[in-house]
Amino acid sequence: MAENSTINRRIVLNSRPVGAPIADNFRLEEGPVPEPGPGQVLLRTLYLSLDPYMRGRMSDARSYAAAVAIGEVMVGGTVSQVAVSRHPDYQPGDLVQGSGGWQEYALSDGTDLVRLDARMSRPSTALGVLGMPGFTAYMGLLDIGQPQAGETVVVAAASGAVGSVVGQIAKIKGCRAVGIAGGAEKCRFVVDELGFDACVDHRSSDLRQELAAACPKGIDVYFESVGGRVFAAVLPLLNVKARVPLCGLISLYNETSLPEGPDRLGLLTRHMLVKRIKMQGFIIFDDYGSRYGEFQSQMNTWLKEGRIKFREDIVDGLENAPEAFIGLLEGRNFGKLVIRVAGD
Amino acid sequence: MAENSTINRRIVLNSRPVGAPIADNFRLEEGPVPEPGPGQVLLRTLYLSLDPYMRGRMSDARSYAAAVAIGEVMVGGTVSQVAVSRHPDYQPGDLVQGSGGWQEYALSDGTDLVRLDARMSRPSTALGVLGMPGFTAYMGLLDIGQPQAGETVVVAAASGAVGSVVGQIAKIKGCRAVGIAGGAEKCRFVVDELGFDACVDHRSSDLRQELAAACPKGIDVYFESVGGRVFAAVLPLLNVKARVPLCGLISLYNETSLPEGPDRLGLLTRHMLVKRIKMQGFIIFDDYGSRYGEFQSQMNTWLKEGRIKFREDIVDGLENAPEAFIGLLEGRNFGKLVIRVAGD
Numbered sequence: 146m147a148e149n150s151t152i153n154r155r156i157v158l159n160s161r162p163v164g165a166p167i168a169d170n171f172r173l174e175e176g177p178v179p180e181p182g183p184g185q186v187l188l189r190t191l192y193l194s195l196d197p198y199m200r201g202r203m204s205d206a207r208s209y210a211a212a213v214a215i216g217e218v219m220v221g222g223t224v225s226q227v228a229v230s231r232h233p234d235y236q237p238g239d240l241v242q243g244s245g246g247w248q249e250y251a252l253s254d255g256t257d258l259v260r261l262d263a264r265m266s267r268p269s270t271a272l273g274v275l276g277m278p279g280f281t282a283y284m285g286l287l288d289i290g291q292p293q294a295g296e297t298v299v300v301a302a303a304s305g306a307v308g309s310v311v312g313q314i315a316k317i318k319g320c321r322a323v324g325i326a327g328g329a330e331k332c333r334f335v336v337d338e339l340g341f342d343a344c345v346d347h348r349s350s351d352l353r354q355e356l357a358a359a360c361p362k363g364i365d366v367y368f369e370s371v372g373g374r375v376f377a378a379v380l381p382l383l384n385v386k387a388r389v390p391l392c393g394l395i396s397l398y399n400e401t402s403l404p405e406g407p408d409r410l411g412l413l414t415r416h417m418l419v420k421r422i423k424m425q426g427f428i429i430f431d432d433y434g435s436r437y438g439e440f441q442s443q444m445n446t447w448l449k450e451g452r453i454k455f456r457e458d459i460v461d462g463l464e465n466a467p468e469a470f471i472g473l474l475e476g477r478n479f480g481k482l483v484i485r486v487a488g489d
Numbered sequence: 490m491a492e493n494s495t496i497n498r499r500i501v502l503n504s505r506p507v508g509a510p511i512a513d514n515f516r517l518e519e520g521p522v523p524e525p526g527p528g529q530v531l532l533r534t535l536y537l538s539l540d541p542y543m544r545g546r547m548s549d550a551r552s553y554a555a556a557v558a559i560g561e562v563m564v565g566g567t568v569s570q571v572a573v574s575r576h577p578d579y580q581p582g583d584l585v586q587g588s589g590g591w592q593e594y595a596l597s598d599g600t601d602l603v604r605l606d607a608r609m610s611r612p613s614t615a616l617g618v619l620g621m622p623g624f625t626a627y628m629g630l631l632d633i634g635q636p637q638a639g640e641t642v643v644v645a646a647a648s649g650a651v652g653s654v655v656g657q658i659a660k661i662k663g664c665r666a667v668g669i670a671g672g673a674e675k676c677r678f679v680v681d682e683l684g685f686d687a688c689v690d691h692r693s694s695d696l697r698q699e700l701a702a703a704c705p706k707g708i709d710v711y712f713e714s715v716g717g718r719v720f721a722a723v724l725p726l727l728n729v730k731a732r733v734p735l736c737g738l739i740s741l742y743n744e745t746s747l748p749e750g751p752d753r754l755g756l757l758t759r760h761m762l763v764k765r766i767k768m769q770g771f772i773i774f775d776d777y778g779s780r781y782g783e784f785q786s787q788m789n790t791w792l793k794e795g796r797i798k799f800r801e802d803i804v805d806g807l808e809n810a811p812e813a814f815i816g817l818l819e820g821r822n823f824g825k826l827v828i829r830v831a832g833d
Contacts, residue, residue: 279813391762397755406750409756411716413740418770419733425769426762 149181153178155248156466158213165399165474170203171467172221178250181231186258188225188243188251193463193484194272195470196306197219197370201400219247220464222277223486224261224268239263242271247466249486253272258267267457273481274455275444278306279427283440284433285390286311286368287318289425296365299356299382301375304331304342304456307392311368312341313453320366323359325352325375328478334479336463347371353378363387369424377409380416389424400473443478456480496582496771497522499592500559503653509743509818514547515563515811522594525575530602532569532595537807537828538616539565539814540650541714541784544742563591563810565829566621568605568612577654583607586615591810593830611801618799619788619824620705621773622650628777629734630655630712631662633769638663640709643700644821645719647688648675648800649806650825651736655712656685657797666711667703669696670821679821683798691715697722709730716740725761732800743818800824 152175153400159172181187202220207213213220216378227235239262244297245251273279285307292298298315302308303324304470312322312335320368324344332344341360345352356378358407371378373396383389400482416422427433458480460469466484472484496519503516525531549556567589571579576599579585584605589595607613608639617623623739629651636642646652647668656666656679668679669690676688684715689696700722707728713720717740721757727733768779771777792798802824804813810828817826 232746253704266525276830281633369758376754384641394755394758394762395725397759403751403753403756407747408750409747409752409754410720411738411744412717412747413718413754413757414713414735414768414770415741417768418738421770421776423767423769424761425767426758426765429767432765450697 150249151178152176153181153248153250154463155218156463157216157218157247158203160215161205162399164387166200166203166467166471168471170466179227181252181253183231185252185254186232186235188223188228188253189228189263190223190245190249190251190463190486191488192224192272193221193247193466193486194223194276194379195380195433195473195482196278197393197395197398197482199470199481200395200474205458207432207461213472217362218282220244221246222272223251224252224271229444232410240268242276247463248464269457269459269481269483269485270455272483273306273457274310274453275441278481279347280433280440280443281392281429281439282307282368283314283444284312284429284436285392285427286366286405287428288433289386289390289423290366290368292318292320293367295321297321297323297360297362297384298368299325299360299364299368299379300368301325301347301371301379301393302476303335303477304340305370306455307370308368309335309339309455309480310453315366316340316342317447317452321362322362323356325356325371325378329437331479334456338456347375347378354380357382360410366390370395377459380413383416383422385420387420387422389422390425391426392429395474397471452453458482459485461485493668494593495522496520497592498596498807499562499590500807501560501562501591502547504559505549506544506582506743508745510547510811510815514814517808523596524716525573525596527575530571530579530587531575532567532585532597533572533574533666533747534567534569534589534593534595534830535808535832536568536613536616537565537589537591537810537830538620539569539810539828541737541739541817541819543740543814544739544818556832565590565615566587567595568615568700569595578606584609584612585776591807593807595819607822611805612827613801613825613827614799616796616827617650617801618654618792619785622825623654623788624777624781624784625773626651626654626712626723627658628773628780629736629771629787630710632777633734633767633771634710634712634732636662636664639665639702641667641714641728642708642710643667643669643704643708643723644712645669645691645715645723646820647679647683647685648823649714650799651714652712653679653683653799653824657683659710660684660686661791661796664708665702665704667708669715674730675823678800682800691719691722697725701726710734712736714739716787724757725762725765727766729764731764731766733766734770735770738774739818802826803829805829 213424227239300311316323322341335344370393571583644655659666679688714737716738
């Protein structure tokens with residue numbers, strides 16, 4: 146497919162958020178479509194992934210990756226088609242996964258690209274179940290969580306891109322899978338469609354009791370991506386020798402100061418001591434990049450066998466990315482959130 | 490050596506402490522020396538180990554082991570001599586390590602006993618560098634901490650039974666070893682006698698800055714046994730992929746309620762996420778019991794080679810155990826605290 150415009154629309158960081166991001170933190174700009182130099186390709190974005198980690202890139206606080214500068218294009222994973230190639234390995238029409246960011250066209254020297262099968266039926270899954278979120282679920286659960294058959298695995302944000310995969314792999318491994326999700330509709334989906342054993346609504350005023358009832362033998366693995374009151378409900382239920390892989394803390398990302406006391410830091414470490422708990426943070430490609438092939442092979446097999454299901458929440462139009470992202474941090478999406486930037 | 494008394498003096502739990510233990514929480518009692526039944530031995534206590542974990546046994550809060558009941562003898566590891574044997578494997582005069590508790594005589598069916606070499610020059614070391622504290626240091630550092638040559642290992646309570654061994658093993662493994670201890674005398678001992686690279690006084694008002702200065706390349710392994718403001722100073726210095734073995738939290742044991750805010754639980758988990766930190770609690774014999782032989786063999790070799798030094802703080806007389814234990818929780822001991830209950 147040839148490029149069909151001379152205009153590149155892009156969303157840049159307009160200002161840094163204080164607390165929750167607002168529309169004014171983003172700005173839609175138009176510029177010329179860039180020209181690839183020698184060894185470069187021009188990519189036309191088909192799909193843009195929206196993920197919670199992007200909130201960290203909007204702040205200049207020290208984090209695990211550099212902040213986006215004011216006026217710079219927002220970073221993000223993309224599925225793109227090669228529009229123009231001056232790179233020997235790529236031809237126009239090739240389908241690739243890359244990091245083109247929140248824009249319609251991007252240049253690449255190829256080092257960040259993974260080639261996709263051009264006949265792939267749903268290229269957007271390269272940003273979800275077959276991409277970074279699925280990989281996060283797979284390595285965090287299996288390598289850090291080490292679930293054993295018969296154990297109870299609890300996962301937060303269970304209808305989302307990562308959580309939905311965590312629970313389904315837990316079932317494949319013979320565990321009891323218990324989700325935590327926001328609202329009755331998501332909880333029904335997690336149990337009825339994804340096959341979890343139970344799902345608890347984190348909006349419930351009885352979250353602790355409902356979670357305890359769903360985990361009669363306690364919690365052996367808690368896959369953490371949320372923090373806050375969800376973690377507070379989980380903590381007293383963790384069993385001796387429990388494992389807590391930690392890939393995100395979405396409920397904390399918009400905090401502007403430490404919450405009021407009492408100070409529970411010592412409460413957490415005492416639990417970890419008395420129960421001999423292991424808790425470990427990880428950043429998927431930094432820590433496990435060498436195992437991406439193993440993951441993709443296994444996940445493709447599971448998908449073909451119908452053992453892993455997924456749900457996408459696809460929003461049309463780059464201009465709608467800021468509002469969709471703001472909603473993601475509030476839990477308004479339902480499934481993996483992807484922006485369709487151009488038809489494929 | 491034959492039993493030389495018909496009276497067994499013992500220290501029982503008189504009342505549960507609220508906050509720091511006081512003398513009145515203990516009671517010295519006298520009773521008859523018990524008679525061994527078939528398959529039992531009567532043990533005469535030579536040395537009693539005093540260790541911070543005993544504070545947990547004095548409370549009835551749920552912990553990793555059962556609480557001592559009011560009126561029961563305080564639990565504790567001991568080095569004893571067999572006084573009377575009705576067990577086929579033991580003869581009077583045999584030297585054993587066991588768990589006789591805070592008393593002059595105890596019965597055992599042999600299941601909790603480890604035979605010691607009767608010619609051992611310092612039997613009390615079976616409660617220190619060659620016993621539970623040394624084993625805790627060895628497994629926590631090597632199995633959870635996984636120190637690599639050139640990395641920086643920081644250990645709290647560095648002049649104590651566990652910390653002193655942690656830092657010396659770190660040096661054997663080619664690491665920079667930095668201790669934290671209470672007072673100039675202990676810090677001098679840690680550097681001059683034990684061979685740590687540096688030691689910081691936790692009473693200093695500039696603890697954070699002094700620790701930062703002692704760790705110019707940050708902290709790769711922090712061996713935690715203290716918590717509180719020591720951990721607060723360590724946390725910002727932890728490097729990417731740092732490991733935190735957690736064997737105790739002595740600064741928290743006397744707390745009667747959670748400290749005032751702000752709530753730093755999320756601060757800790759955010760650090761763990763962004764820096765991809767692993768933190769893991771462990772209870773030495775529960776988690777690593779099968780590797781006790783490996784540890785003893787290695788430690789004996791290091792001791793013979795003069796590569797591990799140790800210091801004991803020996804207090805004479807069972808009646809002095811309560812005050813010595815109260816002092817232990819305040820850091821008043823200097824080296825492994827042991828009560829000499831009877832001459833050997």
